[in-house]
Amino acid sequence: MDSEIHKAARYDRQVRLWQRGGQARLEHSHVCVINGNTTSAEILKNLVLPGIGEFTIVDLKTVSDADLSGNFFLTETDVGSSIAEAICANLCELNADVRGNAVREDLLKLLNDSGFWRRFDVVVVTERIRKEQLERLEGILWPHNIPLMRVWTCGFSGAVRISRFETAVVDTHDPSPTFDLRLDCPWPELAAYADSFDLDELDDAEHAHVPYIVIYLKALEHWRKTNGSLLALPLSYPEKTDFRRNYVESMARNMGLETNFIEASQSIHRALQKTNVPASVAELFQRPETSDSSLRETKAPFWLLIRALKEFVSSSGGFLPLPGVLPDMVSTTSSYVLLQQIYRKKALEDKLTFLSIMLELHESLGFESDFDAETIANVCKNSALIHLSNGSQLNNHNNLLSRLSKSLEQSSDHNLLLVSYFGIVALDSLAEQESHDFSHFVQTFCDITRVPLQNLTEPIKNVLNELYIHNTSRYLNVCSYMGGIVGQEILKIVTAQYIPLDNLYVFDGIKSMSEKWKAL
Amino acid sequence: MQSLVNSSITPLLNTPGPFNEFPGEFSPLEAVKALKETRVLMIGAGGLGCEILKNLVFTGFRKIDIIDMDTIDVSNLNRQFLFRESDIGKSKAEAAAAFLRRRIKDESLEITSHFCAIQEKDQSFYRQFSVVICGLDNVEARRWINALLVGMVDSALNNLIPMVDGGTEGFRGQSRVIIPTVTSCFECSLDMLSPKLTYPVCTIANTPRLPEHCIEWASQLEWPRRFGDRKFDADIPEDVDLMHSIALARAKEFGIANVTRSLTLGVVKNIIPAIASTNAIIAASCCNEVFKLVTSCNPVLDNYMMYSGDESIFTYTYAHAKKANCPVCGTEVRAISALRWWTLRNLIDVLKTKQEFLLKLPSVAKADIPLYIALPEHLRLLTENNLNMKLIDLVSPGEEVVVTDANLPISMRLLVSKYDGPDVEPQDISSLLKS
Ligand SMILES: [Zn+2]
Numbered sequence: 001m002d003s004e005i006h007k008a009a010r011y012d013r014q015v016r017l018w019q020r021g022g023q024a025r026l027e028h029s030h031v032c033v034i035n036g037n038t039t040s041a042e043i044l045k046n047l048v049l050p051g052i053g054e055f056t057i058v059d060l061k062t063v064s065d066a067d068l069s070g071n072f073f074l075t076e077t078d079v080g081s082s083i084a085e086a087i088c089a090n091l092c093e094l095n096a097d098v099r100g101n102a103v104r105e106d107l108l109k110l111l112n113d114s115g116f117w118r119r120f121d122v123v124v125v126t127e128r129i130r131k132e133q134l135e136r137l138e139g140i141l142w143p144h145n146i147p148l149m150r151v152w153t154c155g156f157s158g159a160v161r162i163s164r165f166e167t168a169v170v171d172t173h174d175p176s177p178t179f180d181l182r183l184d185c186p187w188p189e190l191a192a193y194a195d196s197f198d199l200d201e202l203d204d205a206e207h208a209h210v211p212y213i214v215i216y217l218k219a220l221e222h223w224r225k226t227n228g229s230l231l232a233l234p235l236s237y238p239e240k241t242d243f244r245r246n247y248v249e250s251m252a253r254n255m256g257l258e259t260n261f262i263e264a265s266q267s268i269h270r271a272l273q274k275t276n277v278p279a280s281v282a283e284l285f286q287r288p289e290t291s292d293s294s295l296r297e298t299k300a301p302f303w304l305l306i307r308a309l310k311e312f313v314s315s316s317g318g319f320l321p322l323p324g325v326l327p328d329m330v331s332t333t334s335s336y337v338l339l340q341q342i343y344r345k346k347a348l349e350d351k352l353t354f355l356s357i358m359l360e361l362h363e364s365l366g367f368e369s370d371f372d373a374e375t376i377a378n379v380c381k382n383s384a385l386i387h388l389s390n391g392s393q394l395n396n397h398n399n400l401l402s403r404l405s406k407s408l409e410q411s412s413d414h415n416l417l418l419v420s421y422f423g424i425v426a427l428d429s430l431a432e433q434e435s436h437d438f439s440h441f442v443q444t445f446c447d448i449t450r451v452p453l454q455n456l457t458e459p460i461k462n463v464l465n466e467l468y469i470h471n472t473s474r475y476l477n478v479c480s481y482m483g484g485i486v487g488q489e490i491l492k493i494v495t496a497q498y499i500p501l502d503n504l505y506v507f508d509g510i511k512s513m514s515e516k517w518k519a520l
Numbered sequence: 521m522q523s524l525v526n527s528s529i530t531p532l533l534n535t536p537g538p539f540n541e542f543p544g545e546f547s548p549l550e551a552v553k554a555l556k557e558t559r560v561l562m563i564g565a566g567g568l569g570c571e572i573l574k575n576l577v578f579t580g581f582r583k584i585d586i587i588d589m590d591t592i593d594v595s596n597l598n599r600q601f602l603f604r605e606s607d608i609g610k611s612k613a614e615a616a617a618a619f620l621r622r623r624i625k626d627e628s629l630e631i632t633s634h635f636c637a638i639q640e641k642d643q644s645f646y647r648q649f650s651v652v653i654c655g656l657d658n659v660e661a662r663r664w665i666n667a668l669l670v671g672m673v674d675s676a677l678n679n680l681i682p683m684v685d686g687g688t689e690g691f692r693g694q695s696r697v698i699i700p701t702v703t704s705c706f707e708c709s710l711d712m713l714s715p716k717l718t719y720p721v722c723t724i725a726n727t728p729r730l731p732e733h734c735i736e737w738a739s740q741l742e743w744p745r746r747f748g749d750r751k752f753d754a755d756i757p758e759d760v761d762l763m764h765s766i767a768l769a770r771a772k773e774f775g776i777a778n779v780t781r782s783l784t785l786g787v788v789k790n791i792i793p794a795i796a797s798t799n800a801i802i803a804a805s806c807c808n809e810v811f812k813l814v815t816s817c818n819p820v821l822d823n824y825m826m827y828s829g830d831e832s833i834f835t836y837t838y839a840h841a842k843k844a845n846c847p848v849c850g851t852e853v854r855a856i857s858a859l860r861w862w863t864l865r866n867l868i869d870v871l872k873t874k875q876e877f878l879l880k881l882p883s884v885a886k887a888d889i890p891l892y893i894a895l896p897e898h899l900r901l902l903t904e905n906n907l908n909m910k911l912i913d914l915v916s917p918g919e920e921v922v923v924t925d926a927n928l929p930i931s932m933r934l935l936v937s938k939y940d941g942p943d944v945e946p947q948d949i950s951s952l953l954k955s
Pocket of ligand 1: 704705706707708709842843846847848849850
């Protein structure tokens with residue numbers, strides 16, 4: 001079989017999610033995992049199967065008998081050999097398209113070479129490394145905006161923390177799409193299309209196939225005349241109810257039979273929205289990164305797009321580029337196709353305007369115009385959903401500490417999951433000590449969380465006790481669960497279409513519950 | 521005692537923790553013994569199944585049966601890691617069992633494969649197991665095993681076999697623990713499933729607007745018209761090409777864009793996107809529940825965990841409530857209000873299409889008088905004339921009927937509570953439109 005066809009068949013089920021663009025980005029990604037163990041093998045399995053470009057395991061150790069227990073990706077024959085090489089070889093068997101590397105070098109030495117780390121798209125730490133080494137690593141990755149993930153597995157619990165300077169998602173998938181229909185501000189071609197329908201002249205069948213966009217435009221014109229305001233929209237609940245009953249449904253000849261009117265009556269909340277620039281996007285326009293001086297310095301592609309978008313909005317009278325996507329609606333084929341052409345034509349015009357703004361901007365800044373057509377198309381299609389979040393470094397969690405100290409008495413599931421997180425961190429910090437006992441552990445927890453020992457409630461002590469009694473990082477079900485979570489987040493980061501975790505996630509396998517926070 | 525030394529799980533079983541429900545009765549040795557001796561049935565050896573089997577074997581389970589009627593396809597290889605390219609075409613159950621036997625060199629491991637549909641096995645087969653785990657991608661099989669397991673339990677709770685069920689779709693999934701007759705069952709939550717996307721036939725026939733409408737026209741109307749009895753086979757590339765070209769011609773005629781081969785395949789096969797990581801998450805959650813259940817080391821999920829990863833990470837865990845009128849585990853009668861103009865056929869259509877019923881081959885009887893029997897054929901021929909009779913003439917308002925299904929071991933009491941609407945069926949306006 002031809003290798004491209006073969007690849008398409010092999011990856012068919014996932015490409016339906018992130019399309020060929022996302023798959024191409026995945027195939028050009030390189031992920032590094034520090035330490036070879038069950039969790040790292042499970043994470044990498046979830047990346048090798050969908051065809052990540054390359055992965056690297058950094059570990060000096062050799063495989064011991066104990067390493068075999070619970071690890072699908074190590075066998076008896078691997079005992080004594082390099083753990084990085086053994087896991088790498090066993091993973092590569094899953095997919096010949098993927099390149100795996102094993103690096104048997106001392107971490108301390110590698111940390112002296114920042115160039116080594118800059119080649120990666122994500123770096124994951126799956127087991128304790130020394131505090132100063134972790135900080136050193138974070139110091140290398142942060143300025144280059146390379147995500148660093150720290151994963152813990154502890155008994156029945158697990159956690160992951162992501163440290164990244166900022167996360168931008170342009171080609172965002174919206175799980176529950178709303179459509180930008182511009183019903184409150186139709187452009188001339190759309191208004192003319194609606195005017196071309198004279199409802200009274202239509203026979204019953206034609207009347208029952210008038211697209212609801214036309215029904216809304218007509219109803220809205222009528223509503224605006226009656227209410228004496230030419231730009232307003234029915235927005236409050238009573239206004240919407242009045243609009244639905246007395247303007248939309250009243251135009252129907254038979255509300256029990258005309259499916260287009262039934263559809264119009266049911267779609268008001270989704271379809272009839274005020275067209276504006278979402279606050280999350282408007283905020284980006286105000287950022288200093290969009291200034292000429294900053295752009296000259298950074299040449300950041302993301303901020304160039306935002307700056308161009310900002311100029312588009314000011315030149316278009318306050319509108320983002322039209323995505324041009326039309327939901328299905330009851331209609332004859334010809335009416336629908338015509339309507340679709342009107343939306344697509346406007347979207348194309350907006351895209352060309354945006355493109356010329358981008359070209360002018362690059363010229364005025366003295367840059368080469370090296371952006372591609374796909375990027376421009378994606379921005380124009382998704383501009384309302386552009387996502388940017390600023391991350392925080394691993395040591396920051398003061399907001400969580402104050403939340404915890406304020407709510408010690410409430411033993412809600414939410415708070416106890418936070419207790420689990422700090423318990424896992426406390427247990428982890430004990431790992432370098434030769435011996436410890438439960439009271440030692442509890443004291444460490446109190447030191448980290450700044451909670452006085454006498455304030456610990458019974459439910460909190462139980463959570464700590466559970467972590468301490470069943471302290472193992474090798475329980476496959478938790479390793480595999482966290483491997484799935486981390487794998488999923490890496491896929492989201494490298495395909496750059498889904499909004500990843502920001503920045504802490506904790507799983508409790510006893511209650512089978514989980515929670516996420518943004519630690520600051 | 522080589523297999524007793526499993527250093528990755530012994531720390532979990534050595535001492536009962538603070539959440540153990542019966543710490544006084546807990547014994548580490550019994551827990552390890554339970555892992556070794558409990559017979560587990562794995563239904564489905566696909567994406568979830570491969571993950572679940574790996575997790576079971578590497579957390580101490582030693583007696584596992586695998587049942588799956590499917591064979592391995594190239595599109596499975598992006599997540600079903602127990603299979604290689606050389607396995608394409610082989611039985612999933614057999615290939616998975618063979619892989620694990622090669623991988624685990626432990627004589628106490630007993631893995632048995634069954635290359636058949638679950639419906640081919642009877643109660644005596646299922647009674648051998650202490651836990652049933654489902655990693656299936658189809659609703660019918662889960663409804664069938666659920667109904668069977670609930671039906672096996674007697675009033676003294678004998679033959680109670682817990683069912684742990686996982687399901688995934690793209691970045692989303694759910695895991696749940698069903699204790700038959702005790703917790704809510706799969707059927708109780710049927711209305712939570714996202715309904716299958718369907719398009720009205722009049723749209724497909726007269727007013728196509730989307731590429732999907734053209735593909736449905738090609739597969740539902742044009743293919744049978746052109747090829748009669750020759751069934752379309754999505755696994756034959758030439759058939760897919762042909763279907764694609766028929767849909768494409770239709771799209772061209774109507775000025776509709778974007779009928780691709782990939783979309784054609786997606787629509788005709790009802791393909792659900794699937795990725796390895798979601799399967800890993802849900803499978804691990806299911807196996808964690810089975811591990812706790814079998815070892816009694818910690819409480820088991822009560823009873824439903826939803827996962828969604830397409831925007832950040834979100835899970836929701838809650839006790840899904842039993843439905844008093846669940847046709848499988850409930851005792852109350854279910855009520856339906858009918859329209860005056862309905863024939864018996866309209867009622868049958870409701871039973872087939874409404875999300876809360878979704879029956880494939882429903883039969884309806886009234887106090888031992890059969891109204892319509894779908895199978896066997898001779899009874900269908902005897903009763904099919906009733907389909908055109910007015911329902912109101914067959915079943916009075918307030919009267920009860922019993923609904924059964926040839927594909928499901930269920931029997932549902934259905935009360936036709938009242939009749940509304942006009943006596944004559946209103947004419948559908950869409951049918952007047954000439955395209
Ligand atoms: Zn039920």
